[in-house]
Amino acid sequence: MTTLAFLILFAAVVIGYLLNRHAAAQIRAHGTRLHSLVGFHGLYSALLIAVPGIVVILLWLMLQGSVIDRSVMASLPPGVLEGLDKGQTALILTEIKSIARGQVFGTPEEWKLAAAELLKERTAAARLAMVVIVALMSIALMVFARTRVSAEFRARHGVERIIYGLMIFCSTVAIFTTVGIVLSLVFESIKFFRMVPIQEFLFGLRWEPQIAIRADQVAGQGAFGVLPVLLGSVVIMMIALVVAVPIGLFAAIYLNEFASPRTRNIVKPVLEILAGVPTIVYGFFAILIIAPFLRSTGASLGLDVAPNTALAAGVCMAIMLIPFISSFTDDALSAVPRALSDGSLALGATRGETMMKVLFPAAIPGIVGGILLAVSRAIGETMIVVMAAGIIAKLTINPLDTVTTVTVQIVTLLIGDTEFDNPKTLAAFALGMLLFVVTLFINILALRIVRKYRELYD
Missing domain, CATH: 1.10.3720.10 (MetI-like)
Structure with a gap:
């Protein structure tokens, strides 16, 4: 379904580009002077369709799994997850996903089989909904872009605004990624230096990071x-x-x-x-x-x-x-x-x-x-x-x-x-x-x- 969504989006981008370009060319053919070249009219339509479509698909794929998992776990019979920690709950979800993929080991409980079936149904419905939403949104944006074609429309300025926004977004992502990397290193390093003195780390002459994980395990102090x-x-x-x-x-x-x-x-x-x-x-x-x-x-x-x-x-x-x-x-x-x-x-x-x-x-x-x-x-x-x-x-x-x-x-x-x-x-x-x-x-x-x-x- 993801491939189908991208194919629909690609087809909409190509059709929107050709429609706007052809409409602008028709206006120019009648002797009317255009503010922007016909190529900019087509590119405006292509970008207007492509950018929101790609954003929707990526966000859908990022959030789909977690939303479905939570809904499936919430539908389990009362008392099944009572007293279980996060690790045990995650293990049950993994088993349900394995059953949904057809990887059945032993004889699972009936509620796990029902949960696996519900997982498959909701996953299929979510994928179908993504394709439908992408298709409807692409058609709506294509029609909107087509209505914008006129001799006075500043298509070049619209293209530049979209590209400028993409540049700002990419720059922001790069900045926040760098900040996230630095913060993750700083926070985890602070945890380490609470256990090991910083002077020992910077000026120590031995590197042997083998320590005991359990209290009854034989290992050096590190x-x-x-x-x-x-x-x-x-x-x-x-x-x-x-x-x-x-x-x-x-x-x-x-x-x-x-x-x-x-x-x-x-x-x-x-x-x-x-x-x-x-x-x-x-x-x-x-x-x-x-x-x-x-x-x-x-x-x-x-x-x-x-x-x-x-x-x-x-x-x-x-x-x-x-x-x-x-x-x-x-x-x-x-x-x-x-x-x-x-x-x-x-x-x-x-x-x-x-x-x-x-x-x-x-x-x-x-x-x-x-x-x-x-x-x-x-x-x-x-x-x-x-x-x-x-x-x-x-x-x-x-x-x-x-x-x-x-x-x-x-x-x-x-x-x-x-x-x-x-x-x-x-x-x-x-x-x-x-x-x-x-x-x-x-x-x-x-x-x-x-x-x-x-x-x-x-």
């Missing part, structure tokens, strides 16, 4: 010192940047200034293809190629190399970051006015001097943006670290040892059925808050660097 985890993130990030930044910058400089058009047309697409490779593929490459190579090389040199190393993860991550840095740097260099390089060459400077003293300083904002994107990608990467570096937190800067990162620990802490009321699970939110603050600091620092060193040209 240690929540974040320094080993944060240090592991920094080590892997620095290895990746040390490898990726020079290669990415020199690759971009070569492609932008020194490479032939044929070489550029071949190499640049190949570099950009690397940016679309899934991170798990890089993880396989790290454990199958890079890690064995490092172990064999270390053994030949007499070095003790762990099976999972920060160096393997950092090098593999660097390969992933090279296309980002190279692409952003090349775009930034290409955006510099050509007159600057031509003037430098005309004054006798070499192409290398022109690049390093004219083009590169002018392109610093875009270059810093590319490096910043690489830093954010390196900090937030999880799969490569899990497969190549491991999940053991160690307070070390040795690139040949096993380390872990903040993102890996967040994933590890949230795996399983642990409830959100103990330090082990809440530690994930504290790590997320720390990661948010670090990323925010990096963005502020990069912005200050760009403002200080950028060069402005008329």
